[in-house]
Amino acid sequence: MSAATALAPHPSTRVEALSTQERYEIDRSLRGPLLLFFGASIFWLLIGSVLGTLAAFKMNYPGFLDADAWLTFGRMRPAHLNVVAYGWASTAGLGVAIWLMARLCRVPLRNPSLIISAGLIWNLGVLIGTLALLAGDSRSVEWLEFPGYVTPILFFAYSLVGVWAIVMFRFRKPGHVYVSQWYLLAAVLWFPWLYATANIMLIWQPVQGSAQAAVNWWYGHNALGLWFTPIGLASAYYFIPKVIGRPIHSYYLSILGFWSLALFYSWNGMHHLIGGPFPAWMISAGVVASIMMFIPVITVAINHHMTMRGNFAYLKWSPTLRFTVFGAMTYTLVSFQGSTMAIPSLNSLTHFTDYTIGHSHLGLYGFFTMMMFGAMYYIIPRLTGWEWPSASLIRWHFWLAAVGIILMVGTLTVGGLIQGFALRDVEVSFMSSLHLASPFRYVRSLTGILLTAAHVAFAVNFTLMLLRAGDQKKSPTLFSKPTEELASV
Amino acid sequence: MNRLPLLFIGILATFGSAWLGIVAYAYVNLGSLEPLVSEDTGGLLPPPLSGSAIAGQKVYAANGCLYCHSQQVRPASLSTDIAKGLGPRRTVARDYIHERTVFLGTMRTGPDLTNIGVRQPSVAWHHQHLFEPAQLSEGSIMPSYRYLYKVRKIQGQPSAEAIAVTGPHAPGPGYEVVPTQEAKDLVAYLISLKRNYPLPEAPEEAQ
Numbered sequence: 001m002s003a004a005t006a007l008a009p010h011p012s013t014r015v016e017a018l019s020t021q022e023r024y025e026i027d028r029s030l031r032g033p034l035l036l037f038f039g040a041s042i043f044w045l046l047i048g049s050v051l052g053t054l055a056a057f058k059m060n061y062p063g064f065l066d067a068d069a070w071l072t073f074g075r076m077r078p079a080h081l082n083v084v085a086y087g088w089a090s091t092a093g094l095g096v097a098i099w100l101m102a103r104l105c106r107v108p109l110r111n112p113s114l115i116i117s118a119g120l121i122w123n124l125g126v127l128i129g130t131l132a133l134l135a136g137d138s139r140s141v142e143w144l145e146f147p148g149y150v151t152p153i154l155f156f157a158y159s160l161v162g163v164w165a166i167v168m169f170r171f172r173k174p175g176h177v178y179v180s181q182w183y184l185l186a187a188v189l190w191f192p193w194l195y196a197t198a199n200i201m202l203i204w205q206p207v208q209g210s211a212q213a214a215v216n217w218w219y220g221h222n223a224l225g226l227w228f229t230p231i232g233l234a235s236a237y238y239f240i241p242k243v244i245g246r247p248i249h250s251y252y253l254s255i256l257g258f259w260s261l262a263l264f265y266s267w268n269g270m271h272h273l274i275g276g277p278f279p280a281w282m283i284s285a286g287v288v289a290s291i292m293m294f295i296p297v298i299t300v301a302i303n304h305h306m307t308m309r310g311n312f313a314y315l316k317w318s319p320t321l322r323f324t325v326f327g328a329m330t331y332t333l334v335s336f337q338g339s340t341m342a343i344p345s346l347n348s349l350t351h352f353t354d355y356t357i358g359h360s361h362l363g364l365y366g367f368f369t370m371m372m373f374g375a376m377y378y379i380i381p382r383l384t385g386w387e388w389p390s391a392s393l394i395r396w397h398f399w400l401a402a403v404g405i406i407l408m409v410g411t412l413t414v415g416g417l418i419q420g421f422a423l424r425d426v427e428v429s430f431m432s433s434l435h436l437a438s439p440f441r442y443v444r445s446l447t448g449i450l451l452t453a454a455h456v457a458f459a460v461n462f463t464l465m466l467l468r469a470g471d472q473k474k475s476p477t478l479f480s481k482p483t484e485e486l487a488s489v
Numbered sequence: 490m491n492r493l494p495l496l497f498i499g500i501l502a503t504f505g506s507a508w509l510g511i512v513a514y515a516y517v518n519l520g521s522l523e524p525l526v527s528e529d530t531g532g533l534l535p536p537p538l539s540g541s542a543i544a545g546q547k548v549y550a551a552n553g554c555l556y557c558h559s560q561q562v563r564p565a566s567l568s569t570d571i572a573k574g575l576g577p578r579r580t581v582a583r584d585y586i587h588e589r590t591v592f593l594g595t596m597r598t599g600p601d602l603t604n605i606g607v608r609q610p611s612v613a614w615h616h617q618h619l620f621e622p623a624q625l626s627e628g629s630i631m632p633s634y635r636y637l638y639k640v641r642k643i644q645g646q647p648s649a650e651a652i653a654v655t656g657p658h659a660p661g662p663g664y665e666v667v668p669t670q671e672a673k674d675l676v677a678y679l680i681s682l683k684r685n686y687p688l689p690e691a692p693e694e695a696q
Contacts, residue, residue: 058632059598059630060630062622062623062629062630062631062632062633063632063633066632066633066635067635067636068636069552069636072552072553072632072634072636073553073556073557073632074552074553074554074556074632075552075553077553077556078553078556136551136552137551138550138551138553139550139590140549140550140551140553140554140555140556140590140592141590142555142595177493177496182496185496185497185500186500189497189500189501189504190500190504193504193508197508197512201512201516202590206589206590207515207516207520208519208520208521208522208586209519209520209522209582209583209585209586209588209591210515210519210582210584210585210591210593211515211516211518211519211520211582212585212590212591213591213593214511214512214515214519215511215512215515215516218507218508218511218512226504259499259503262499262500262503262504263503263506266503266504266506266507266508267506267507267510267511269511270511272595273593274563274567275561275563275564275567275568275570275579276561276563276580276593277561277579277580277581277582277584277585277593278515278519278582279518282510282511282514282515285510285511344567348563348567348568351595352559352594352595352596352597353596353597356595356596357596423573423597424568424569424573425569426569426572426573430600431626431627431628431629433597434598434628434629434630435628
C-alpha cells in the first residue's frame with residue numbers, strides 16, 4: 001500500500017500548488033485584516049492570562065484583592081474564560097481560518113474592509129462583554145456569560161466572516177477540496193447555529209428549568225468540539241504536510257475522521273451532567289457518544305503520525321511544526337482523557353473537581369492554543385514580509401508554554417483526583433478536600449506565571465516584527481539551522 | 490471530497506441530529522413541567538420563590554457563586570452525595586422549574602448549596618459568613634463579600650439590621666455594618682434553597 005500511495009497519492013491529500021505570484025497576492029490582500037485579528041488576539045491572550053493567574057492566586061490567598069467587586073474571584077473567573085474563549089481563541093481561530101480558506105480556495109481577498117469591519121466589531125463586542133462581566137452584569141451561564149446586548153454584536157461580526165467564507169468557497173479556483181476545507185466549512189456552519197440557539201434559549205428567552213443545563217452543555221462542549229476543534233484540525237492538516245513537504249498519509253482516514261467527529265462530537269455535551277436532573281437516556285447518549293470519540297481521534301492520530309513518520313527531525317528547527325505537533329499530540333491525549341471522564345464510575349470521582357479544570361486547559365490550551373501559535377508562526381511573516389526577529393524568543397515561548405501547561409494540567413489532575421476521593425469519602429469532611437487540594441493549587445498558580453511569561457515573549461516578538469526590528473532575513477526564522485542531512489530529508 | 494452537496498448535507502445533518510436529540514427534546518420534555526400540589530399541605534412543590542429570593546438569584550449570578558458551588562444531588566447509585574448529607578434524595582428536573590437561570594454548577598470548590606436553606610436557616614449566620622467567611626468556617630477559601638455591605642456611623646440607636654461582625658474588617662467603635670439590598674436578596678435566595686420536599690419521581694433512597 002505504501003508504495004502505491006507514495007507513487008500516486010489521492011489528489012485530495014495534497015494542497016493544490018500555488019505560484020509564487022498567487023501566494024504573494026493572496027497574502028498581501030489579507031495583510032491588514034489578519035494583522036488586526038492576530039494583533040487583537042494576542043492582546044486578549046495577555047489580558048486573559050493575567051485574569052486567569054490572578055483568579056488562581058485568589059484560591060491560595062482568598063483575601064488577595066477582595067475589596068472591590070470587579071476584582072473578586074466570582075467576576076474574574078468568567079472574565080478569564082470569556083476573554084480567552086472569545087477574545088483570544090476565537091479571534092486567532094477566525095484569523096487562521098480566513099487565511100487557510102483564502103489559500104486553499106486560491107483566491108485573494110477582494111473586500112478587505114468587510115473583514116476589517118468584522119474584526120473591529122467582534123473585538124468591540126468582546127471588550128464590552130468583558131467590562132460587563134467585571135461590572136457584575138452576568139447571568140452565570142458558563143461559556144455564555146456575555147450579556148444579551150453583547151451577543152448580537154458578536155453574532156453580527158461573526159456572520160460577516162461566515163458569509164464571506166461561504167462566498168469565497170463558492171468562487172474558489174477549480175481543483176480538489178482539501179481536508180482542511182471540510183473542517184473549516186463545518187466550523188463556519190456549526191458555530192452560528194450553536195451560538196444562536198444557545199443565546200436565544202439561555203439569554204434572551206431562557207427556557208424553563210433543567211432544559212437550560214442541557215442546552216448550556218450542548219453549547220459548552222460543542223464550542224470546543226465543533227468550533228475550536230475543527231479549526232485546530234484544519235490547521236494541523238494543513239501545516240504538518242506543508243512544513244515537511246509530504247502529502248497526508250491517507251485520504252480515507254481523513255474522511256473517516258471527519259465524519260465520525262461530526263456525528264459523535266455533537267452528542268457529547270450531556271456527559272457534563274452525569275447524575276444531574278435529566279432522563280437517563282439523555283445522559284447515556286452523551287456517554288456513548290463520548291466513548292465513540294475514540295474513533296475520530298485514533299483515526300486522526302494515525303493519519304497525522306503516519307504523515308510525520310520519518311520526519312520528526314523537522315521538530316528540531318521548525319517552530320510551526322513543533323507547536324503544531326505538540327497540539328496534535330495533545331489533541332489525542334485530551335480526547336482520550338475526555339472519553340474516559342465520561343465513564344460514569346470515573347466521572348463520579350472527577351466531577352466537580354480541579355481534574356475537570358485541568359482537562360479543559362489541556363484542550364483549549366495544550367491542543368488549540370498551541371495549534372494557533374504554530375499557525376501564526378507560519379502565517380504572520382507572510383503577511384508582514386518580515387521574518388520573526390528573534391529565534392530565542394520563540395524558543396522561550398515554546399518551552400515556557402509547554403512546561404507551563406504540562407505542569408498546570410499535571411497538578412490539577414493529581415490534585416483533582418485527591419480532591420475527588422476526599423469529596424466522595426463519607427468519613428472525610430468537606431474542609432479536608434480543600435486542604436488536600438491546596439498545595440496543588442499553589443503550583444497551578446505558579447504555572448499561570450509561566451504561561452503569562454510565554455505570552456509576553458510571543459507578544460514582544462510580534463511587536464518587534466511589526467516594527468521591523470533587526471536585519472531583514474532571507475529565510476524563515478528557525479530554532480536552529482537545519483543540518484545538511486536534515487535539509488535533504 | 491468533491492461531492493459538495495453531500496458535504497453540506499452531512500455537516501448539517503450530523504449536527505442537526507444532536508440538536509434535535511438534546512436541544513429540541515429538552516425544550517419539549519423538560520421545558521414545560523408544572524409544579525405538583527402537595528397532598529399534605531395543599532401547597533405547590535417546589536414552592537414558588539419570594540420576590541426577594543428571585544432578586545437574590547441575580548446577585549448569585551452577578552457575583553459568580555456558581556463557579557464554586559453546585560446545586561444538584563446525584564443519585565445514590567452513582568455517588569455518595571446523599572450519604573454525605575447534601576440532601577435526602579436526588580434532584581430532578583422539576584426541582585428547578587422556578588429558577589430563571591438554573592445553577593446546577595460544575596465545581597465543588599465550595600460545598601453544594603442544593604439544601605443550604607435546610608442546613609443553615611439563620612439569616613444572621615449568612616450575613617456574617619458572606620461578610621467574613623473564614624470567621625465562621627475556619628480554613629474556608631471563600632472570598633469576602635463585604636462589598637455587599639455598608640459600614641456606617643451609628644446615628645442615635647444602632648440599626649436593627651446591623652450584623653455582628655468580628656475579624657479584621659470589623660468596624661471600629663461607633664460604627665455598624667448593614668447589608669445592602671443586594672445582600673438581603675442574596676441571603677433570601679440562599680435560605681430558600683430547600684429541595685427536601687417529596688416528589689414522586691425522586692423517592693428517598695436507602696444509602
